[in-house]
Structure formats: C-alpha cells, structure tokens
Amino acid sequence: MDIRELLLKDVMIMDLKATTKEAAIDEMTQKYFDAGIINDLDLYRDDIKKREALSTTGIGDGIAMPHAKDKAVQRATVLFAKSANGVDYDALDGQPVFLFFMIAAPEGANDTHLQALAALSSLLINPDLVTALKQAQTPDDVQQLFASAEAEKEAKDKADEEAEQQKAKEQAAFKQEKREERPFIVAVTACPTGIAHTYMAEAALKEMADKMGVDIKVETNGSEGIKHKLTDDDIQRAAGVIVAADKKVEMDRFDGKKLLNRPVIDGIKKPQELIDETLEGKGAVYHASGASDSSDNGAAESKGVWSKIYQDLMNGVSNMLPFVVGGGIIMAISFIFEQFVGAKSPVFLFTNNLGNYAFSFLVPVLAAYIAVSIGDRPALMPGFVGGWMATIAAASFVKASNPAGFIGGLAAGFIAGWMIVGFKKMLAGMPHSLDGLKTILVYPVLGLAGIGLIMYFVVNPIFAAVNGALINFLENMGTGNAVLVGAILAGMMSIDMGGPFNKAAYTFAIGVFSASGQTDGRWMAAVMIGGMIPPLAIAFASTFFPQKFTPQERQSGLSNWVLGLTFITEGAIPFAATDPLHIIGSSVIGSVIGGALSQLWHVNVPAPHGGIVALALTNQKLGFLIALVVGTLVAGLILGFWRPKQPAND
Numbered sequence: 001m002d003i004r005e006l007l008l009k010d011v012m013i014m015d016l017k018a019t020t021k022e023a024a025i026d027e028m029t030q031k032y033f034d035a036g037i038i039n040d041l042d043l044y045r046d047d048i049k050k051r052e053a054l055s056t057t058g059i060g061d062g063i064a065m066p067h068a069k070d071k072a073v074q075r076a077t078v079l080f081a082k083s084a085n086g087v088d089y090d091a092l093d094g095q096p097v098f099l100f101f102m103i104a105a106p107e108g109a110n111d112t113h114l115q116a117l118a119a120l121s122s123l124l125i126n127p128d129l130v131t132a133l134k135q136a137q138t139p140d141d142v143q144q145l146f147a148s149a150e151a152e153k154e155a156k157d158k159a160d161e162e163a164e165q166q167k168a169k170e171q172a173a174f175k176q177e178k179r180e181e182r183p184f185i186v187a188v189t190a191c192p193t194g195i196a197h198t199y200m201a202e203a204a205l206k207e208m209a210d211k212m213g214v215d216i217k218v219e220t221n222g223s224e225g226i227k228h229k230l231t232d233d234d235i236q237r238a239a240g241v242i243v244a245a246d247k248k249v250e251m252d253r254f255d256g257k258k259l260l261n262r263p264v265i266d267g268i269k270k271p272q273e274l275i276d277e278t279l280e281g282k283g284a285v286y287h288a289s290g291a292s293d294s295s296d297n298g299a300a301e302s303k304g305v306w307s308k309i310y311q312d313l314m315n316g317v318s319n320m321l322p323f324v325v326g327g328g329i330i331m332a333i334s335f336i337f338e339q340f341v342g343a344k345s346p347v348f349l350f351t352n353n354l355g356n357y358a359f360s361f362l363v364p365v366l367a368a369y370i371a372v373s374i375g376d377r378p379a380l381m382p383g384f385v386g387g388w389m390a391t392i393a394a395a396s397f398v399k400a401s402n403p404a405g406f407i408g409g410l411a412a413g414f415i416a417g418w419m420i421v422g423f424k425k426m427l428a429g430m431p432h433s434l435d436g437l438k439t440i441l442v443y444p445v446l447g448l449a450g451i452g453l454i455m456y457f458v459v460n461p462i463f464a465a466v467n468g469a470l471i472n473f474l475e476n477m478g479t480g481n482a483v484l485v486g487a488i489l490a491g492m493m494s495i496d497m498g499g500p501f502n503k504a505a506y507t508f509a510i511g512v513f514s515a516s517g518q519t520d521g522r523w524m525a526a527v528m529i530g531g532m533i534p535p536l537a538i539a540f541a542s543t544f545f546p547q548k549f550t551p552q553e554r555q556s557g558l559s560n561w562v563l564g565l566t567f568i569t570e571g572a573i574p575f576a577a578t579d580p581l582h583i584i585g586s587s588v589i590g591s592v593i594g595g596a597l598s599q600l601w602h603v604n605v606p607a608p609h610g611g612i613v614a615l616a617l618t619n620q621k622l623g624f625l626i627a628l629v630v631g632t633l634v635a636g637l638i639l640g641f642w643r644p645k646q647p648a649n650d
Contacts, residue, residue, distance in 0.1 A: 003120055003150050006078045009139035011035045013081035016100065019552060021089045022559040025049065025066060028079055028102045037079075037104055040072035044104065047072075055246070058091030059200070059268060062134070063124060067103035077104045078120055080142050082134070088552060092265060099133055118222065122203035123149050160210075167215075182215050185278050186230050186238040190221035190245035191264045198222040201244045201267030208271035214279070221249050240278035241286070242267070251286065258283035287428075309414075316370035316413055317507055320362055327358025329607055335617060362510070363409035364388040367416065374417025375424070378439060382419065382447035386412030389455040390463070404455075406510075408463035415459070416451050423447070482522075482599040489523060490530025490595020490631075494587040497534055497569045497576060505530070521605040525624065526595035528567055528605055528614065533594050533631045534587035535571035536564030540636030541586075541643070548643045564632075567611030582643040590635020597627035 011031055018024035025048055033041040047068035051057065058064040064087075079102040086096025101120065123129060129149045136142050187205050191197035202218045209216035217234055220227045232253070235241070241259040243249060244267030260274055260283040267274065277283065334351035341347060364387035371383025390408035404411070423446055427438060492505035509523040542549045542557025549557060553575065563571030576583040601623030607614045618624045 003123075003146050004143045006076060006120065007080055007143055007146060008035075008037075008077055009143065011037060011077060011079045012139040012142060013079070013100075014137070014139065016081045016083040016087070018083070018087060019085070020556045020559065021052075021087065022556070024081075024083075024087050024089065024097075024100065025052075028066070028081055028100060031081075032077070032079060032102070032104060037074055037077045038072045039074060043070060044068055044072040048102070055265070056090045056092060057197075058089040058097050059197075059265070060091050060093035060095065061127075061130065062086070062091075062095065062098040063101070063130065064089050064091065064097040064099070065101045065103060065121065065124075065197075065200075067105070069105040069107060071107045073104040073106040075104075076106060078102070079104070080133075080139075082136065088556075092269065099130065118199035118220075119150065119153075120146075121197075121199040123153060125200060125203045125207060126153075182213055183239050183279055184215040184217075184237060185209070185240050185242065185275065186234050187216060187218045187242035187267070187274075188221060188230070188245060188249050189218060189264055189267050190249050197246075197264045197268065201264050201271075204268050204271045205242065205244070205274070209275055212272070212275060214275055216275075221245070240281065240283050242274050242278055244274065252288040254286045255288035257286055259286040288424075312370050312373040312414070312417065313410075313507075315373035316366040316368075316410075319369040320366040323358045323361050323365060327355045327362075329355075330358065331355025331606070335606060360391070363391050363406055366406075367409045367413035370410070370413025371416035371420070374414065375420030378424075378443035378447065379417045379420040381444055382451040383413050383416035385448060386416050386451040386455050386459075389452070389460065404460045404463035404466075407466060408455075408459050411459050411463060412451065412455060415454055416447065419450050419454075420447055423450075483596045486523070486526035486599030487592045487596035490526045490533075490598070491588050491592040493527055493530035493569060493595075494534050494584065494591040497572050497584075497587075521607065522599075522602075524607070525598040525603040525605040525618070525627075528611065529594040529598050529603075529624070529628050529631060530591035531569040532564050532567050532611055532628060533591045533635055534564070534569055534576075534583070535560035536628075536632040537587055537590050537635035537639055538572055538575050538583065539564060540632055541639040544636070545640035545643075547645050548640060550646050553646075565612040567614075579643065582639055586635045586639035586642060589638060590631040590633075593634050594627045594631025597630060598623065601627065603627060 013028065013031055016024060016027060018027045025045065029038070029041060029045040029048060032038045032044065038044045047070045048066050051068055052066065056064075057066045079100070081100040081102070083096075083098050083100070086098050089097040091097055101124070103120075123146065126149060129145060132145050133142065136145060187202075189198050189201035189205070191201075198220050199222065202220050205218055206216060217230060217238075218228060219230045230253070235253060235257060238257065241254050241257050243251070243254075243259060243261045244264045245261075246264045258278070258281055260278055262270075262274065330351055331354075334348050334355060337345065337348040337351060364384050367387025367390065368380050368384035371379035371386075387409040390404040390406075390412050392403055420443060423443060427442065430438065489505045489509065505527055509521075509527040539557050539560035542554045542560075546554055556575075560571045572583060572587065576587075601620050603618055603620045603623045605614050605624070606617050615621055615624055
C-alpha cells in the first residue's frame with residue numbers, strides 16, 4: 001500500500017491551534033470525526049487517552065504518535081498535524097512537540113494496513129524527513145516528502161536484502177575457513193498496542209547497528225503478529241540478545257544467552273547503548289527456569305524486591321480493574337432501577353445479578369495475574385484456583401464464617417507464582433526432551449495440588465480470621481476512628497497521584513467493597529473524594545490566582561475541572577512533576593479534610609468509579625458535595641497563597 005493512502009490530505013492539520021496535550025488530542029480526534037474516519041468520537045478519544053496513560057507517545061525530537069485501534073475507526077488513517085509554536089505533550093525528552101501523527105486503526109485492520117503503519121513509524125527515524133516536515137506548508141508537500149522518503153527506504157531495504165543474501169552465500173562458501181566476521185546480535189521489539197513503538201525501535205536498532213558495523217536481526221511482536229521470527233540458529237550464533245519490550249514476549253528460547261531486558265522506548269532512544277552493552281557482554285545470563293545468573297563482570301540487571309512486588313501486584317490489579325469498573329457501575333445502575341421499579345422487577349434483578357457476576361471474578365483474576373507476573377503462564381491456573389478458594393468460606397478444614405477474601409487472594413497469587421518458580425528450579429535437571437511434558441502435565445498437577453493444600457490448611461484458616469476481624473472492625477468502629485481511616489485513605493490518593501500509595505488506597509477500598517458482601521461503598525467515598533481534589537484544586541487555583549501560573553499552565557488548568565470531576569487524579573501529575581512541594585503538599589491537606597468529612601457525615605458511594613456521576617447514587621448527596629467542595633477550596637486556597645508568583649507574570 002502506498003503510504004499516501006493513509007496520509008489523507010483531507011484530515012491534515014497544517015496549523016494546529018492547541019497549546020496543551022488535552023486540547024491537541026481533542027482537536028485531532030474532532031478532525032477525524034468531522035472527516036468520517038471515526039464514527040464514535042468519545043470511544044476513540046478515550047482509547048487515545050488510555051494509551052497515553054500507559055506511557056506518553058511523545059517520543060522526543062518534537063514528534064508524538066498517539067494511536068488507538070478500536071471499532072470506532074472506519075478505515076486505517078494517519079492524521080498529520082503541525083504546530084508552529086509547539087505543544088507541551090509530556091514528551092520523553094521534556095521538549096515541545098511540533099509534529100503529530102495520530103494513527104487510527106480499525107479492529108479488523110488487515111496486514112497490509114498494519115505493514116503500512118509500521119513503515120510510516122520507521123520512516124520517522126530519518127532526521128532529514130523530520131526537518132523537512134517541519135517546513136512543509138501544504139498537505140501536498142507532506143505527501144510528497146513521505147513518498148520520496150518511502151522510495152528511498154525501499155531502495156535501501158532492497159540493497160540491504162541483496163547484501164544479506166550475498167553475505168549468507170559467502171558465509172556458506174567460506175564457513176570452513178578461519179576469518180574474522182562482523183559481530184552478530186539479535187533483538188525483539190514489542191509494545192502494548194503493537195502499532196508504532198514496536199517498529200520504531202526495530203528501525204532505530206537496525207540503523208544504529210549498520211553505523212556501528214554490527215549485524216543484527218530484529219523480531220517484531222506487533223499487531224500484525226510476529227515478523228522476522230528469530231530461529232534457533234539466529235539465537236545460537238548471536239553474541240547477545242536485546243529485548244526492548246513493554247509486554248511479555250517468548251523468553252524461554254533465550255535460555256543460556258546473555259540478555260538485556262529494557263523498555264521499548266530504550267530501543268528507540270538508546271540503540272547505541274543497548275548494542276554496546278550487548279557486545280561488551282553486560283547482559284545477564286537468562287535461564288528459562290526463572291533463575292538468574294550474573295555475568296562475569298557483575299553487570300547483570302536486577303530489580304529491587306519491593307519494585308518487583310509492586311510490579312506483580314499491579315499486574316493483578318490492572319487485569320482486575322475491568323471487572324471492578326464494569327461490575328460496579330452496572331451494579332450501581334441497578335440501584336437506580338430499584339428506586340423506580342422496585343427490588344423484584346426483572347430489570348433490577350438482571351442488572352444487579354450481572355454486576356455481582358463480574359464481582360465474583362475479582363479475587364480469582366487478581367490472584368491469577370499476580371501469579372502470572374511471577375511464574376509466567378504455568379502459574380495462571382493455580383493462581384486462579386487459589387483466588388477462587390479464597391472467596392469460599394468453607395474451603396478449609398476450619399468451617400469459617402468468613403472467606404479469606406481479598407487479602408487471602410493476594411496471598412494466593414504470590415504463593416502460586418513463587419511456587420511455580422520453585423517447581424521450575426526443582427525440575428531444571430529434567431531432560432529437554434521432556435520440556436513439553438512439564439507444561440501440559442507436571443506444572444498443572446503439581447501447581448493445583450500445591451495451591452490447594454496451602455489454601456486449605458494454611459491461607460484460608462489464617463486469613464479468614466484476619467478478614468473477618470477486619471470487616472468486623474470496619475463495620476463497628478466509632479465515628480472518630482472512621483474519620484481517621486477516611487482521612488488517611490484520601491490523603492494517600494494525593495501523595496503520588498496514581499502511584500503506589502494511590503493504588504494501595506484504591507485497592508484497599510475495593511477489597512473491603514467486595515469482601516464485605518455489601519455495596520455501601522463507605523471507604524470508596526473517601527477514596528473517590530480524595531482522588532478528585534488534586535486536579536480540582538489546581539483548576540481552582542489557576543483560575544482565581546492566575547499570576548501564580550504560567551499562561552500554558554492556566555490553559556492546562558482548565559482541563560483539570562473535567563478531569564477532577566470525573567475522578568481522574570492523573571490530571572495533576574504534570575503540575576506535581578514541576579512543583580511537587582506546593583502541588584502535593586496542598587493537595588494532601590485538602591484530600592485529608594475531604595476524606596475525613598465524608599466519613600463524619602457517613603457518605604457512601606456504591607460504585608468504584610465515576611466521580612461526580614456517582615453523586616446520583618450516594619446516600620448523602622449534600623455531604624458528598626460539601627466534603628468535595630471544602631477539600632477543594634482548602635487545597636486550592638493553600639496552593640494559591642503558598643505558591644510563588646511565576647516569573648512569566650512579573
């Protein structure tokens with residue numbers, strides 16, 4: 001496919017008006033909608049923002065590549081947009097973005113479309129093309145520049161392929177002769193969506209390897225599947241392996257090889273560093289059993305214990321959240337039906353049961369994906385079963401009145417994961433010819449038996465008592481204690497605004513929410529109000545204390561009204577990154593007050609998300625609003641008076 005078939009002139013924006021990230025996304029998605037490329041503006045825009053929440057697509061050097069693949073897209077298209085003054089897009093290098101390539105891929109995009117999108121991504125590695133695009137004046141100029149760059153790349157690729165074929169012939173002809181060969185390494189690139197970063201990392205690694213006189217083969221794990229798959233011979237003769245990926249890739253094949261495991265963005269921004277370290281043998285020796293062996297020079301990579309635990313926990317939480325949000329919102333809607341049509345109506349029973357069905361999977365899914373993060377795919381089944389056993393009150397020799405619940409599910413996930421890691425080490429000495437037997441027979445049987453025994457005789461009896469005591473304490477605590485807990489949870493939501501403290505508070509509220517068997521959402525009220533206050537306080541302060549913010553910050557502050565009201569705490573992160581003391585300090589104080597007031601007035605929120613939308617479901621609507629407004633005003637006023645005047649406003 002000619003790349004110009006994707007770069008449609010009708011959807012180009014040659015003079016982007018937006019000056020903030022949020023506004024830029026809105027302007028580009030609106031252009032797509034007006035041109036008929038997408039038929040659901042909200043769905044596509046939400047998916048773009050979800051991708052940005054994973055990691056910014058502002059890749060540096062003045063370029064951003066926001067992208068989404070969903071059913072709203074009618075045809076594969078790339079929207080080109082150019083900003084004269086640049087946009088603060090949270091780019092990786094911290095610099096403004098001038099060139100935007102918003103990629104829209106339909107759910108059923110065929111290989112031809114995806115290959116064209118990959119080609120576009122790889123072209124942007126060319127600095128001459130980027131410079132020329134910044135000077136382009138018309139859509140025709142843009143198309144012509146890409147056409148020329150594509151033709152030049154095709155010619156180079158053809159020449160490289162012919163050279164590789166010739167080199168293979170020479171190696172075959174002279175493989176018996178002793179001669180010095182160019183070093184050879186292999187790499188794998190992958191990103192969560194598999195559209196842009198995967199192929200940009202491939203192109204950057206190949207280009208740098210060519211400059212350094214190194215032979216490289218790069219396997220891509222993208223939306224179109226695995227391309228340029230590494231063979232056993234490739235891996236065997238390689239000096240080392242680079243895995244530049246933000247998602248799981250097949251790793252067991254690299255057993256015994258020195259390997260660097262880095263984020264995909266390092267493949268784009270640090271290709272020379274990755275290649276140098278691989279050639280110098282600085283990678284850790286990878287063992288398929290999950291063991292780790294440092295290289296002779298002691299440069300093996302490792303993660304801190306708490307960092308690894310947090311990563312494993314977040315893998316469980318992120319996979320559990322769709323069940324939380326979907327089930328919680330549907331359940332909350334059922335309560336609205338109950339108010340109007342009664343508790344025995346079919347519509348109430350259907351929606352309430354549907355929400356409960358989703359909630360019944362919370363603990364098993366959490367445990368399963370914690371286990372997978374630790375022990376890979378063999379840990380999925382024992383983690384899931386262990387999580388399910390934690391939800392059953394009688395699943396132990398002690399006939400407990402309470403299940404082990406959310407806390408027991410956490411324990412089940414970590415136990416199942418490390419149990420499988422232990423089995424892998426124990427069975428490492430088995431003949432390789434029996435590797436297939438391990439996966440289909442040994443791990444499932446040992447894993448199920450092991451987690452069953454541990455849950456039945458250890459975890460369930462212990463954590464059923466702990467869970468019961470926790471629920472009893474929370475349900476019977478006095479107002480003073482409830483206010484204290486609400487203040488702490490709300491304050492945690494503001495400490496790191498989406499980080500470990502924020503997630504811990506939210507996870508605790510979800511745990512009590514599901515474990516109690518009730519949907520009053522007592523602690524969810526404190527958590528939700530605490531998470532809404534930081535962006536709302538920034539919006540308030542930037543509106544009423546404009547001299548304390550730069551013009552660009554004031555524009556970004558406007559979007560925080562919407563983000564705050566919809567319980568998206570992350571809207572405060574750009575401000576906290578540049579001024580952590582004033583932003584975080586004021587936000588924590590406001591959130592603590594808001595969370596405490598929510599418990600003082602016994603506010604309940606029977607839905608795990610929604611922000612101001614959840615107001616319709618609360619038992620104390622006025623209490624919810626006053627707690628939110630008071631917390632916001634306190635945080636906003638502190639920020640407005642405390643923050644120094646910005647130089648741009650002197």
